Amino acid sequence: MHPSKSIIFFTVISGTGYGIFIGLLFNILFEEIVYTIEYKLFLSLVSFLMIVTGLLSSTLHLGHPERAWRAFSQWKTSWLSREGLTAVITFIPMVLFYYFWIINIKGYILLLILTSIFSIITIFCTGQMYASLKTIPSWNNRLVTPIYILNGITVGSLFVYSLNFYFNYKLHLFEKFIYIIIILNFVTKVIYWISVRKKSNTTIETAIGIKSNNITFFEGPHTGKNYLTTEMINAIRKQNSNFLRITFCILSFITPLYMINQYSYLVADPFILKISMIAVFILSFIGMIIERYLFFIQSKHVVGLYYGEKY
Amino acid sequence: MTELPKKTNKKLGLVIDLDICVGCHACAVNCKEWNTSGHSSPLHDVEPYGDDPTGVWFNRIHTFEVETEVKGSKTVHFPKSCLHCEDAPCVSVCPTGASYKREEDGIVLVNADTCIGCKLCSWACPYGAREYDETAGVMKKCTLCVDKIYNENLPENERVPACVSSCPTGARSFGDLADENSEIVKLVSEREGYDLMPEQDCKPVNKYLAPKLNKDIFKNNELKPISKDENQSFEDWIEQVQGASK
Amino acid sequence: MINPFETKREVVNTSPIVSDEVKKTTCYMCACRCGINVHLKDGKIRYIDGNKDHPINKGVLCAKGSAGIMQQNSPAKLTKPLLRVGERGEGNFKEIEWDEALRIATTWLSEVRNKDPKKLAFFTGRDQSQSLTGWWASKFGTCNFAAHGGFCSVNMAAAGMYTIGGSFWEFGEVDWDHTKYLLLFGCAEDHDSNPIKMGLGNLKTRKDTKFVSINPVKTGYSAIADEWLGIRPGTDGLLVHSIIYELLKANKIDWKYLERFTNSNWLVYNNPGNKNHGLFVRDKNNQPLIFCKIKKKILKSSEENTKPSFFGSYYFNDVNVIPSFELITKELLNDDFKPSIVASKTDIKESVIKRIASEIAETAFEKEIELPIKWTDINGKKHDTMIGRPVSMHAMRGISAHSNGFDTCRLIHILQMLIGSIDVPGGFRYKAPYPKHVVPGPKPSGHKSIPNTSYDGMPLGFPSSPEDLLTDENEKPIRIDKAFSWENPLSAHGLMHMVINNAWKGDPYKIDVLFMYMANMAWNSAMNTKETIAKLIDKDKITGNYKIPKIIYSDAYYSETVPYADLVLPDSTYLERWDCISLLDRPISSADGAADAIRQPVLESKRDVRPFQDVLIDLGARLGLPGFINDDFSAKFPNGYIDYIVNHERKPGVGPLAGWRGNGDSFGKGKVNPNQINEYIKNGCFHNHKFSSDQSYYKFANKSYINIANEFGWIGKKEQIVLQIYSEEMQKFRLASEGHGSKKPPDYMRARIKKYFRPIPKWYQPIEDNNIESEKYSLNAITQRPPHMYHSWGSHNAWLRQITNRNYLYISEFVAKKNKLKDNDWIWVESSYNKIKVQCRIMKGVNKLTVWTWNAIGKRKGAWNLDPKSPETEKAFIINHIIPDLLPKREDGYNYSNSDPITGQAAWYDLKVDIYKCKENEIDYKVYPAFKTLKNKSRKNIEINTYGKQIKKSFSKNQSTKHFEYIGNKKNY
Numbered sequence A: 001m002h003p004s005k006s007i008i009f010f011t012v013i014s015g016t017g018y019g020i021f022i023g024l025l026f027n028i029l030f031e032e033i034v035y036t037i038e039y040k041l042f043l044s045l046v047s048f049l050m051i052v053t054g055l056l057s058s059t060l061h062l063g064h065p066e067r068a069w070r071a072f073s074q075w076k077t078s079w080l081s082r083e084g085l086t087a088v089i090t091f092i093p094m095v096l097f098y099y100f101w102i103i104n105i106k107g108y109i110l111l112l113i114l115t116s117i118f119s120i121i122t123i124f125c126t127g128q129m130y131a132s133l134k135t136i137p138s139w140n141n142r143l144v145t146p147i148y149i150l151n152g153i154t155v156g157s158l159f160v161y162s163l164n165f166y167f168n169y170k171l172h173l174f175e176k177f178i179y180i181i182i183i184l185n186f187v188t189k190v191i192y193w194i195s196v197r198k199k200s201n202t203t204i205e206t207a208i209g210i211k212s213n214n215i216t217f218f219e220g221p222h223t224g225k226n227y228l229t230t231e232m233i234n235a236i237r238k239q240n241s242n243f244l245r246i247t248f249c250i251l252s253f254i255t256p257l258y259m260i261n262q263y264s265y266l267v268a269d270p271f272i273l274k275i276s277m278i279a280v281f282i283l284s285f286i287g288m289i290i291e292r293y294l295f296f297i298q299s300k301h302v303v304g305l306y307y308g309e310k311y
Numbered sequence B: 001m002t003e004l005p006k007k008t009n010k011k012l013g014l015v016i017d018l019d020i021c022v023g024c025h026a027c028a029v030n031c032k033e034w035n036t037s038g039h040s041s042p043l044h045d046v047e048p049y050g051d052d053p054t055g056v057w058f059n060r061i062h063t064f065e066v067e068t069e070v071k072g073s074k075t076v077h078f079p080k081s082c083l084h085c086e087d088a089p090c091v092s093v094c095p096t097g098a099s100y101k102r103e104e105d106g107i108v109l110v111n112a113d114t115c116i117g118c119k120l121c122s123w124a125c126p127y128g129a130r131e132y133d134e135t136a137g138v139m140k141k142c143t144l145c146v147d148k149i150y151n152e153n154l155p156e157n158e159r160v161p162a163c164v165s166s167c168p169t170g171a172r173s174f175g176d177l178a179d180e181n182s183e184i185v186k187l188v189s190e191r192e193g194y195d196l197m198p199e200q201d202c203k204p205v206n207k208y209l210a211p212k213l214n215k216d217i218f219k220n221n222e223l224k225p226i227s228k229d230e231n232q233s234f235e236d237w238i239e240q241v242q243g244a245s246k
Numbered sequence C: 001m002i003n004p005f006e007t008k009r010e011v012v013n014t015s016p017i018v019s020d021e022v023k024k025t026t027c028y029m030c031a032c033r034c035g036i037n038v039h040l041k042d043g044k045i046r047y048i049d050g051n052k053d054h055p056i057n058k059g060v061l062c063a064k065g066s067a068g069i070m071q072q073n074s075p076a077k078l079t080k081p082l083l084r085v086g087e088r089g090e091g092n093f094k095e096i097e098w099d100e101a102l103r104i105a106t107t108w109l110s111e112v113r114n115k116d117p118k119k120l121a122f123f124t125g126r127d128q129s130q131s132l133t134g135w136w137a138s139k140f141g142t143c144n145f146a147a148h149g150g151f152c153s154v155n156m157a158a159a160g161m162y163t164i165g166g167s168f169w170e171f172g173e174v175d176w177d178h179t180k181y182l183l184l185f186g187c188a189e190d191h192d193s194n195p196i197k198m199g200l201g202n203l204k205t206r207k208d209t210k211f212v213s214i215n216p217v218k219t220g221y222s223a224i225a226d227e228w229l230g231i232r233p234g235t236d237g238l239l240v241h242s243i244i245y246e247l248l249k250a251n252k253i254d255w256k257y258l259e260r261f262t263n264s265n266w267l268v269y270n271n272p273g274n275k276n277h278g279l280f281v282r283d284k285n286n287q288p289l290i291f292c293k294i295k296k297k298i299l300k301s302s303e304e305n306t307k308p309s310f311f312g313s314y315y316f317n318d319v320n321v322i323p324s325f326e327l328i329t330k331e332l333l334n335d336d337f338k339p340s341i342v343a344s345k346t347d348i349k350e351s352v353i354k355r356i357a358s359e360i361a362e363t364a365f366e367k368e369i370e371l372p373i374k375w376t377d378i379n380g381k382k383h384d385t386m387i388g389r390p391v392s393m394h395a396m397r398g399i400s401a402h403s404n405g406f407d408t409c410r411l412i413h414i415l416q417m418l419i420g421s422i423d424v425p426g427g428f429r430y431k432a433p434y435p436k437h438v439v440p441g442p443k444p445s446g447h448k449s450i451p452n453t454s455y456d457g458m459p460l461g462f463p464s465s466p467e468d469l470l471t472d473e474n475e476k477p478i479r480i481d482k483a484f485s486w487e488n489p490l491s492a493h494g495l496m497h498m499v500i501n502n503a504w505k506g507d508p509y510k511i512d513v514l515f516m517y518m519a520n521m522a523w524n525s526a527m528n529t530k531e532t533i534a535k536l537i538d539k540d541k542i543t544g545n546y547k548i549p550k551i552i553y554s555d556a557y558y559s560e561t562v563p564y565a566d567l568v569l570p571d572s573t574y575l576e577r578w579d580c581i582s583l584l585d586r587p588i589s590s591a592d593g594a595a596d597a598i599r600q601p602v603l604e605s606k607r608d609v610r611p612f613q614d615v616l617i618d619l620g621a622r623l624g625l626p627g628f629i630n631d632d633f634s635a636k637f638p639n640g641y642i643d644y645i646v647n648h649e650r651k652p653g654v655g656p657l658a659g660w661r662g663n664g665d666s667f668g669k670g671k672v673n674p675n676q677i678n679e680y681i682k683n684g685c686f687h688n689h690k691f692s693s694d695q696s697y698y699k700f701a702n703k704s705y706i707n708i709a710n711e712f713g714w715i716g717k718k719e720q721i722v723l724q725i726y727s728e729e730m731q732k733f734r735l736a737s738e739g740h741g742s743k744k745p746p747d748y749m750r751a752r753i754k755k756y757f758r759p760i761p762k763w764y765q766p767i768e769d770n771n772i773e774s775e776k777y778s779l780n781a782i783t784q785r786p787p788h789m790y791h792s793w794g795s796h797n798a799w800l801r802q803i804t805n806r807n808y809l810y811i812s813e814f815v816a817k818k819n820k821l822k823d824n825d826w827i828w829v830e831s832s833y834n835k836i837k838v839q840c841r842i843m844k845g846v847n848k849l850t851v852w853t854w855n856a857i858g859k860r861k862g863a864w865n866l867d868p869k870s871p872e873t874e875k876a877f878i879i880n881h882i883i884p885d886l887l888p889k890r891e892d893g894y895n896y897s898n899s900d901p902i903t904g905q906a907a908w909y910d911l912k913v914d915i916y917k918c919k920e921n922e923i924d925y926k927v928y929p930a931f932k933t934l935k936n937k938s939r940k941n942i943e944i945n946t947y948g949k950q951i952k953k954s955f956s957k958n959q960s961t962k963h964f965e966y967i968g969n970k971k972n973y
């Protein structure tokens, strides 16, 4: 599939924004921290901006962004519509949460729980939008949605972690939480990578309906490109994709694990450490962008069968 | 509604006979010609005289070489446009309702006034039957010539899809595949018409007829010479044929 | 109010108003000439579809025809007359007014006509107004005229005309409704483009039928064949020999048919060394004779109630005479033609050849069909039914574009005659105005070139003996293309492909003006493109003048040839002009009726262009050519071509159009009818004179048919047309080569004439094979027409070029393996002449020793108003660059043209090549050779084509929900 920049950016950044709430919720529930107002304002602002930029950038790839509001109407059937709707609904508890939390009104925990739930639902819808597409066998996989959610939580939590680190908040359980999430994410990812190697039951034989064990593509409808070939048929060389997969694992999984585990042994200026921890978040974010890029570029739409693509 | 109708009164669609399609692209170009000024007009072409021209087409011809047991390879021309699926995934994924299936005849259309151009429907269609018009920013697709097949301004016998009336070999048929008594349904059952990618569960309305691979209509494989003698002389041959033709 | 949860339903108005007006005319996106309905809305073309009433296409329309809108829209259209400034080939032109253009042309042409008219070479390409252009040439007084037939398919035309009085190509058709077995030789598209497709659909959807395609490549029609025979190019003649051999051995022959309709019983002198050897034995009245087995004597062949013998040795005036059939069978039963021997040369298995022969016989003789049609034969004998042998054959350029094509085609006709399937139900059928008596008149005229003097006859014709050749007293060619000379005696369509070379070389003489129309001679219709282009711009070292001094060219688009003209006359498009598709020329007839057609202008041209025919008629008047002026020197057709179409009479009562003559009620002959054109327009721009059912078959011996054909002036006499299984004409040339007769080939050509002129055809290796190192150049290289492109006309069409804007050299898996090639590799394709660098692709359905590509996709940079970086110029190629125009030198330094030695047909498909992978450092991802970019100031970049947007939508209120069922091949409307 064509790796559209705006879609990649949108899904990763809004996912991160939503993930922040999960991370925060964990902290609020299980860590004893007294949050400063700066912390609250900064976290609120960043998560808000992430989600909003994400949503806005998602309209960038639309042919008619000015009509985007129409996308809410088909929530009964369309995951994209549901995503849009939940994204909007999330804003309600989210904004309330910001407000309650910042001026410290009771009940913000409840609102945070609600925000987190809707955040997960929103990412879930995003994931489902891809996972429900039978046409792209590597997306039509039970692990796609969990991975979307795990990715959001991973980077979101890393953000919260780096922020906590910056504010010198003491963390105990949260580090464990991040370990678990990252390991879970990694394991899921590996299982996913293995599982998508399975051959799809849609083949050139079913595509044209003729039985034969040797069907080759002779000529296409155009000697040049067309919408389908540019949108659905993209390839990346095996070496490159392996390299990118490894890079992704290093950036999004290994670096944070290493840093969280090792920072206390590192001899460095505390400020530099803080900045490094923010860099860790940024690197993992970049790793996620790479992962999302691979998610598109490596997946093959069955329409490729009509264009001589081999699966 | 992007929800699919529970049932459509008619199932209008095409039947394509791969046994006689010569891959001439007539249907594809005539489709483009009708539709560029039709319901989804215009079907833009980008850089039409440039170094990488491209454009919007609703119907396309692909060619494959198929190895068969019977007679070596077979070249198969394979035209493909929207199959107007009963369980059209392109419709149910659409967030805006722009993509819909008509209850009255099952035609799947896109409302160009409400489509936001998210392309999701084109991802959902396994057949590559959706065409994003970059210039217009909306999705387009085969309309089954909805503005031709019912058009009161055309003589009755011209109210058939453009690709069907133009096809020189007659490889394309059009009709109501829900009507058990129709010729088209008979044709499908006679020739065992089939669905493309049945495992995608789209229940396409359009049907394909397979190339006939084996045709044995002859009794003999070889002629019997009038003489058993391999080295029969010319004179003997004359004598024998003259004898035989008496 | 915006309600985000609302589903806005579209209201589809299903009855838009399609057009304000539908104008019917005739398509010209190719030479098939289908009837079209042009739907016009707001003065623009809304839609073009097929005319359902039209005899050719019956409502269907091909890809090219459907893309007519974009041809009209093409930015490559010429807009104004152009006069060269600067050097030829640079593409620097000055736009001039028509007045000036016509003045210049008139000056150039009248200078020639005053001095020596033959110094005008007038060659037209793919046009369909040869009866006008040929007539113009003859009135001008130049013999140097021809259209494109010489490089196209004259082998098919000539072989047919010299054998059965009609031919394949577009002049005959398969009896699609009845045939049960079709053998299609070497045909990808043909001129009968839509009719063949409709026919194949029909044939294949009927039960109990079989379609066999004999073709090195399995695409297009061959893809749907029930059986594909992947023959080695150039060997079809051998295959046919072998089938004939099998049929003869098994006595599967239609003796009755041979006896009644062919010359197989005619007696031939067996008198070696004498001037009558091999000629027919004739009586005082020139009637051929036979030997009657009952009466035991020699009688006139036309005598009734005889039992003519097929074999035997008799004496006539003490000379030994033998029925031609004995000579024929003796040749054809040669053991060299045994399937087991032929198999390895044709790449078709012995068992397959045997089976095909057996299937042909089984279909012909056991599946005979009988149509309940009463008819009367030429002798007045009445028959209750028409019997048919439902085996049909059709052949095209896969046969004709070889240097042995004439004889291969004759062999196919012989096969047809042996099984009795010419013009019978289920077989091959003639289209009107064919059949004609063999050999049809007229003879080529042009012996003398006298200042300001016209010819009575036409430049082209059919020589029937050496006396008819156009050679001078030293047996040197008279025509610039050497047509009708000893080099290619039966070159009935001229040799357009030799004109540039000969004119450049001054062989046989220099010319002053080369006048070309609708032929892309500097590109895809040239052989050896590079040198052809060089010859067009070559200058005489001493005088500094161009060797071809003046070139006038008429094209409608900025083709590769335009920059090589000194004066460009821009033509209109086919939707802007009057045209006439006449029975005097290449009509749109079918076997069921004689039909002709016109084109009417459906759009007004907004450019300063003029229809070429108008211009030619204007020039004719300006030059004062007889026929083009009245006695008072005023123009005879002041209103141009349309005036000519209606008012010109070739013979009294016979004009360009046959329909609605006289008072509007006569067909064929009748006085000029001023209202004729309106009648054509009313009828959809064609007229179809349907034959009655009793005239539909056996036309060569069908009394009713022969009578009307004679009345309409198609044939000169009301006599049976006897099919010539044995060719006396060929024997006459052979005798000349042996020194008999008054006109003899020069000594050095005797062996050549003797080798190729045979009364009974015999397959020979294509000539190029004998001239090159066949070990090295072991692959056959051929091209095919893509169904959606017409030669070079398709690439400037915004839609068609999206389908194909580049090509590959397709190779077999065998060749790929041998040369270690993969898909998309860059390779060199080398012929004995030259080489090109292209990309290859591997396929299954191709003869293992054949490589091929689509024809005419490659374009020259700068032409056709395409971006000079277009795939057409950087990835696509034409193989013309490596096709030799001349064969290697003979001992005396002379080069024959790369043509069939009999007809002069260009031997495009004789090409032999070697291929090998490019070296790494040779790969620049562009084809070689790259020619200089042609200059074209008119090119603009068009970013987006929004055609259709301009057409406003309006709807009629009525909404219908009724649809019509349409079952493709049944055409049940």
Ligand SMILES: Nc1nc2c(c(=O)[nH]1)N[C@H]1C(S)=C(S)[C@@H](COP(=O)(O)OP(=O)(O)OC[C@H]3O[C@@H](n4cnc5c(=O)[nH]c(N)nc54)[C@H](O)[C@@H]3O)O[C@H]1N2
Binding pocket: C125, C126, C148, C151, C152, C153, C517, C518, C519, C520, C521, C524, C525, C526, C554, C555, C556, C557, C558, C559, C560, C561, C571, C572, C573, C574, C612, C783, C784, C790, C791, C792, C793, C855, C856, C878, C879, C880, C908
């Ligand atoms: N390698 C290879 N070469 C071949 C062949 C092959 O099979 N292989 N085939 C050969 C054969 S059979 C043929 S017939 C030739 C064809 O070769 P050409 O006769 O050269 O064919 P076209 O490309 O059709 O070009 C004719 C010219 O007519 C112009 N034209 C188009 N419409 C009009 C019009 O309305 N008016 C005027 N005045 N001009 C117009 C076009 O712009 C073009 O320049 O090619 C031959 N060349």
Ligand SMILES: Nc1nc2c(c(=O)[nH]1)N[C@H]1C(S)=C(S)[C@@H](COP(=O)(O)OP(=O)(O)OC[C@H]3O[C@@H](n4cnc5c(=O)[nH]c(N)nc54)[C@H](O)[C@@H]3O)O[C@H]1N2
Binding pocket: C030, C031, C152, C153, C185, C186, C187, C188, C189, C190, C191, C192, C193, C214, C215, C216, C217, C231, C232, C233, C234, C235, C236, C396, C397, C398, C399, C402, C782, C783, C784, C785, C786, C787, C788, C789, C790, C791, C909
């Ligand atoms: N779409 C389209 N239609 C056209 C044209 C066009 O350019 N485009 N051009 C028109 C013109 S000018 C012409 S002359 C006709 C020509 O019409 P066709 O005769 O159909 O022309 P080609 O494409 O040259 O096809 C020749 C076929 O012969 C095969 N062949 C080559 N060598 C041999 C051989 O030795 N033996 C056998 N058995 N087969 C062989 C080739 O594979 C090819 O399939 O088409 C006309 N119609």
Ligand code: SF4
Binding pocket: B081, B082, B083, B084, B085, B088, B089, B090, B091, B108, B124, B125, B126, B127, B128, B129, B130, B141, B202, B204
């Ligand atoms: S073919 Fe594709 S576009 Fe057409 S209805 Fe089916 S899924 Fe939708």
Ligand code: SF4
Binding pocket: B093, B094, B095, B096, B097, B098, B099, B110, B114, B115, B116, B117, B118, B119, B120, B121, B122, B138, B139
């Ligand atoms: S592109 Fe248009 S029709 Fe397709 S899913 Fe999006 S809104 Fe619906």
Ligand code: SF4
Binding pocket: B030, B031, B032, B034, B035, B058, B059, B081, B082, B141, B142, B143, B144, B145, B161, B162, B163, B164
């Ligand atoms: S039915 Fe109409 S829109 Fe659909 S492919 Fe055919 S011509 Fe095109």
Ligand code: SF4
Binding pocket: B020, B021, B022, B023, B024, B025, B026, B027, B028, B061, B077, B079, B166, B167, B168, B169, B170, B171, B172
């Ligand atoms: S027009 Fe008919 S024969 Fe030609 S490609 Fe289309 S379906 Fe096939």
Ligand code: SF4
Binding pocket: C027, C028, C029, C030, C031, C032, C033, C034, C057, C060, C061, C062, C063, C064, C065, C066, C193, C194
């Ligand atoms: S075959 Fe096609 S291009 Fe040729 S005349 Fe007919 S419709 Fe026109």
Ligand SMILES: [Mo]
Binding pocket: C151, C152, C153
């Ligand atoms: Mo041709």
